[in-house]
Amino acid sequence: MPTWLKSLDRFFPIRYLAWIACAVVMLLGAFTQVVVHTGGVWAVLGLVGVITGIRDVRQRRHSILRNYPVIGHMRFLFEFIRPEMRQYFIEGDNEAAPFSRQQRSLVYQRAKGDPDKRPLGTQLDVQAEGYEWINHSLQPTRIASHDFRVRIGASCAQPYDASIFNISAMSFGALSGAAIRALNGGALRGNFAHDTGEGSISVHHRAQGGDLIWEVASGYFGCRNPDGTFNPELFAKHATEPQVKMIEVKLSQGAKPGHGGVLPGPKVTKEIAEARGVEQGVDCISPASHSAFSTPIEMLEFIAKLRELSGGKPVGFKFCVGHPWEWFALAKAMLQTGLLPDFIVVDGGEGGTGAAPLEFTDHVGAPLQEGLLLVHNTLVGLNLRDKIRIGCAGKVVSAFDIARMMALGANWCNSARGFMFALGCIQSQSCHTDHCPTGVATQDPQRQKALVVPSKIERVHNYHRHTLEALKELVQAAGLQHPNQITANHVVRRVAGDKVKLLANHLEFIAPGALLAAARGECDWPHAVYKIYWPISRAETFAPAPAEVCADGLKVPLPTVGDQAAVDLAI
Numbered sequence: 001m002p003t004w005l006k007s008l009d010r011f012f013p014i015r016y017l018a019w020i021a022c023a024v025v026m027l028l029g030a031f032t033q034v035v036v037h038t039g040g041v042w043a044v045l046g047l048v049g050v051i052t053g054i055r056d057v058r059q060r061r062h063s064i065l066r067n068y069p070v071i072g073h074m075r076f077l078f079e080f081i082r083p084e085m086r087q088y089f090i091e092g093d094n095e096a097a098p099f100s101r102q103q104r105s106l107v108y109q110r111a112k113g114d115p116d117k118r119p120l121g122t123q124l125d126v127q128a129e130g131y132e133w134i135n136h137s138l139q140p141t142r143i144a145s146h147d148f149r150v151r152i153g154a155s156c157a158q159p160y161d162a163s164i165f166n167i168s169a170m171s172f173g174a175l176s177g178a179a180i181r182a183l184n185g186g187a188l189r190g191n192f193a194h195d196t197g198e199g200s201i202s203v204h205h206r207a208q209g210g211d212l213i214w215e216v217a218s219g220y221f222g223c224r225n226p227d228g229t230f231n232p233e234l235f236a237k238h239a240t241e242p243q244v245k246m247i248e249v250k251l252s253q254g255a256k257p258g259h260g261g262v263l264p265g266p267k268v269t270k271e272i273a274e275a276r277g278v279e280q281g282v283d284c285i286s287p288a289s290h291s292a293f294s295t296p297i298e299m300l301e302f303i304a305k306l307r308e309l310s311g312g313k314p315v316g317f318k319f320c321v322g323h324p325w326e327w328f329a330l331a332k333a334m335l336q337t338g339l340l341p342d343f344i345v346v347d348g349g350e351g352g353t354g355a356a357p358l359e360f361t362d363h364v365g366a367p368l369q370e371g372l373l374l375v376h377n378t379l380v381g382l383n384l385r386d387k388i389r390i391g392c393a394g395k396v397v398s399a400f401d402i403a404r405m406m407a408l409g410a411n412w413c414n415s416a417r418g419f420m421f422a423l424g425c426i427q428s429q430s431c432h433t434d435h436c437p438t439g440v441a442t443q444d445p446q447r448q449k450a451l452v453v454p455s456k457i458e459r460v461h462n463y464h465r466h467t468l469e470a471l472k473e474l475v476q477a478a479g480l481q482h483p484n485q486i487t488a489n490h491v492v493r494r495v496a497g498d499k500v501k502l503l504a505n506h507l508e509f510i511a512p513g514a515l516l517a518a519a520r521g522e523c524d525w526p527h528a529v530y531k532i533y534w535p536i537s538r539a540e541t542f543a544p545a546p547a548e549v550c551a552d553g554l555k556v557p558l559p560t561v562g563d564q565a566a567v568d569l570a571i
């Protein structure tokens with residue numbers, strides 16, 4: 001600031017300029033109104049500004065307004081419209097926040113049935129580190145149908161032949177009734193599955209009749225006693241409904257693992273209360289952990305019980321990988337008891353949610369790639385992989401995303417936000433305010449009217465269909481017959497400068513039975529994560545064996561003699 005302006009500012013604070021301007025406008029307006037009978041509007045507007053300024057300097061909530069009366073409101077206005085301004089005018093096509101315009105446009109186009117082709121070639125920097133591609137074949141195949149399926153729960157009385165692309169868990173409560181109807185209607189049209197999310201099965205899920213995966217989480221919504229504990233009779237009643245094809249026990253979700261959640265009382269409408277079996281208008285709490293089990297063995301026994309109560313439908317669990325020893329404890333419990341889940345859904349730390357603390361969305365939970373690899377590799381290393389199917393979710397929206405995840409070991413993919421975009425979500429990120437501009441994530445009946453169910457059913461169906469058609473083309477180009485033949489040998493990654501590597505060489509993949517052999521001492525551990533954490537994990541508890549300081553100074557828990565014996569026994 002020049003010196004003369006600084007001196008002026010000392011006697012006549014420049015930051016009050018807007019407030020003073022309001023006073024001048026008010027006086028001039030009043031003067032012209034009296035003298036020439038015009039300008040009264042300006043006097044009133046000026047007066048509003050003056051009063052606003054007085055309120056601003058007297059209030060104690062916003063320091064910016066106390067220092068910058070009147071003009072300070074611009075900051076709040078700009079803050080309010082920043083996401084839209086950024087999205088429409090500033091954001092690059094490939095900038096992800098959390099999904100790039102490129103990704104969203106692809107979903108919008110496929111959902112609307114608009115052409116999804118791009119002119120003139122890639123917009124990606126193919127020299128950039130992290131750029132990936134699929135190696136194609138000189139002998140492309142021809143595949144009759146894009147309706148790729150995976151059998152889940154082959155040994156169950158009622159196995160399910162799932163599409164390899166399904167709607168990920170999102171509750172009625174997080175999403176509007178109209179959104180749930182449209183998603184389920186789309187699932188029915190395209191013959192794929194719709195995960196209920198932890199809010200259980202509502203009238204909106206039942207209205208269309210599309211296949212459901214019923215998610216049972218720590219609140220046991222839809223199958224709970226008044227005190228919040230699990231109720232087997234209620235569970236059996238709903239699990240045996242023909243529309244329910246599989247049961248998913250939710251342990252955690254990538255966006256907020258270990259956090260739990262609350263649906264505030266005012267949002268707990270009559271319909272939500274009925275679906276969940278809770279009281280209307282009262283805060284609906286999802287505890288951070290389950291009360292039906294507290295050890296790995298108990299959890300597998302719970303899964304077996306659910307399978308029986310459901311009449312033999314596939315039962316699995318969903319989680320985001322956290323402490324490796326807890327996952328290994330589950331794997332050991334599987335070996336020890338022979339009780340296996342029919343499927344495991346791995347959710348990435350990059351996953352979405354209606355609302356979660358920033359620290360959780362940004363810094364808790366393993367990203368999908370790492371979580372999926374750990375789960376896949378562990379099951380391969382224990383010779384359990386062919387008995388348990390793996391699903392995954394975490395920013396999967398395109399056919400390439402699906403192909404890549406299948407290359408890393410997934411049998412199918414789920415998408416939550418992809419299907420939200422198909423419903424018309426514009427990524428305004430105000431899901432937690434109940435002011436969703438598109439009627440997708442709101443309980444406000446007026447706002448929900450924006451979402452016209454029959455047309456969105458069409459879009460959900462289209463998005464699914466066109467994505468799988470694109471996947472079929474990718475699989476054909478690679479010279480394969482089914483996406484489950486895509487392996488890490490088909491995908492190449494630029495790891496640095498002019499160095500590229502097959503994912504098979506870049507990432508760790510372990511050989512069948514390698515963990516069993518290493519635990520028997522017949523070979524080295526395939527990776528440090530197994531060497532350190534496998535011996536200290538226990539089927540009887542999620543807690544690791546007691547901590548000790550190891551030779552290199554790292555403080556890691558080490559197994560006790562008794563625990564080691566248990567491990568040997570288990571294997």
Ligand SMILES: Cc1cc2nc3c(=O)[nH]c(=O)nc-3n(C[C@H](O)[C@H](O)[C@H](O)COP(=O)(O)O)c2cc1C
Nearest residue numbers: 168169170197198351352353354394395415416417
């Ligand atoms: C609005 C919203 C609500 C969600 N609700 C649930 C839920 O009830 N249960 C659950 O397991 N995951 C829930 N999720 C997580 C998704 O199912 C999914 O695992 C995660 O968002 C990653 O998929 P995406 O990247 O395709 O969104 C929710 C996600 C969103 C965006």
Ligand code: SF4
Nearest residue numbers: 425426428429431436
């Ligand atoms: S439009 Fe905005 S508020 Fe509505 S679902 Fe999408 S991100 Fe959430």
